[in-house]
Amino acid sequence: MLNPQNTLDTYYLEARRDLLEVAAMLDRYDEAVKRDGSKAENESKKDSLLKAMEILAQPDHPDANRAEQLLDHFAKIS
Amino acid sequence: MQIIQPHYHAIARTAQDYERMAMSGVVAVCEPAFWAGFDRRHPETFIDYFAQISEFEPTRAAEFGIRHYCWVAVNPKEAENKELTDEVLQQMPEFLEKPTCLGVGETGLHKSTPNEIESLEAHVDLAMKHDQLVLIHTPHLSDKAHGTKTVLEVLAGMEVNPDKIWIDHVEEQTIGSVLNAGYWAGMTLYPVTKCSPRRAVDILEKYPRERLLVNSSADWGPSDPFTLQESIVEFRRRGHSLQEAVEIYHNNPCRFLGQNPKWDIKPITIYEE
Structure with a gap:
């Protein structure tokens, strides 16, 4: 590794x-x-990307699970 | 669609690349002299290299119906060796006379050292004295903005014809200054390290296109000759017409390179019903 x-x-x-x-x-x-x-009439996809970057920008991710957090986050967007 | 690859290091690529490019509509490639991945020690090595790209490589491309042209220079990385650079420069005029040699390139900067700058000035001076086109490499990654600014400062201090100078590898942070100074600007599409096909199309939509060239990446490192076709697909997917694509990917290279009479491929017009 x-x-x-x-x-x-x-x-x-x-x-x-x-x-x-x-x-x-x-x-x-x-x-x-x-x-x-x-x-755009519906900006939710853009907002979702910006929120995802906020998640990434948080300094501490003790469980090293950023990808999992983003997948959960993106799952909320239809 | 007929496509021109304006910046293509054929000696690092396979015959299969030529074959696939021919199948995708590529009609001509232009091969600037570049860094081989190691620093060459002898001027004679450059001379053999120039012979390879001006004599042998056109025959390999012709097997696939592709026209092959070249440029000659000592690249910026090896320009750190002043003695070698001076000796190669003395022998370059012989190659500028070759029937497929389009000019001096790729010269330029890598780390923007005093020796590199001196070499750039000598290359541009040689080109202007011989009424040649010039292809200028700009640095990679974090050195790009500073190196491009330095290239423009060097050129501003010389008597040059901007119509005959192509500054290559521009990205979003450098294209404005290059175009504003009146030079041609080239985007080089790499899988990782330089511009991408989509970002290139963004730039094509944002800036005047009259002096823009688009190159694939084709060398011995991680690169892909078909990034050019990727950008054409992206350009067309966004609703731009076939003629607009032809203007960028075929006719603009013809307009710049056609300033050298050896380049005899003419701009074309597509008639769409």
């Missing part, structure tokens, strides 16, 4: 890429709002 430093070194760039994709998706949404002059 990987030690803590190896874990960060191995997966940092892929995680960076994935965060950039999320950032770009949210920018894409904002640009669409600007073009159309109105927000």
Whole structure:
């Protein structure tokens, strides 16, 4: 199994890429709002993503279960 | 759809990549000289490399009906070796005369050291003296913003024609400054480390497209020549027309590269009913 430093070194760039994709998706949404002059009728998916990032940004996850928490969170969105 | 791969390191790729690219509509690839993954010690090694990409590689591509062009330079990583760089620069004009050589590249910056900057200036100077196009590499990851700013500062201090200069590997934090300075800007689509196909389409939707080029990633590291086709699919999926796609993925490379008369592939128009 990987030690803590190896874990960060191995997966940092892929995680960076994935965060950039999320950032770009949210920018894409904002640009669409600007073009159309109105927000989506239902913004719950956007709100859900922002809430998911709040969960990730919490400093302590003693059970190391972020993925499980996000799956439970996303399950609330239809 | 006819596609041009403007930045493609064919010597690191297989014949199967050529075959699949041909099947997907790629009609031409352009191969800049780059870092081999280790620092070469001898100028003669570069000369053999330049011969490979200007003489042999076009024959390999032709097996699949693909036109192959090249660029020659000492890449920024090896430009740290001043003696080697100077010796290679002296021999580069011979290769600029080759029938498929389009210009000087990829020069540029990696860590933006004084030796790299000196090499960039020498490469650009050589290109301008020989009326050549220039392809400039910008650094990766955390060095990108600073390195791109430094490239622009170096160019601002020289007598250059921005029409003939393509600054490559731009991302969201660097594209504005490159376009505002009047240069061509290239996006390079990597699976992990640079721009992605979707982010490239975001940029295409946000900025004027007249001076934008899109490259796949194709080298000896984790890369994928078909990120270019991925971005075309994404572009079309968002409702852009086939002609708009052709303008970006075929005609823009023709317009930039066609400034060199050796490039004889012309922009095309699709007639849709």
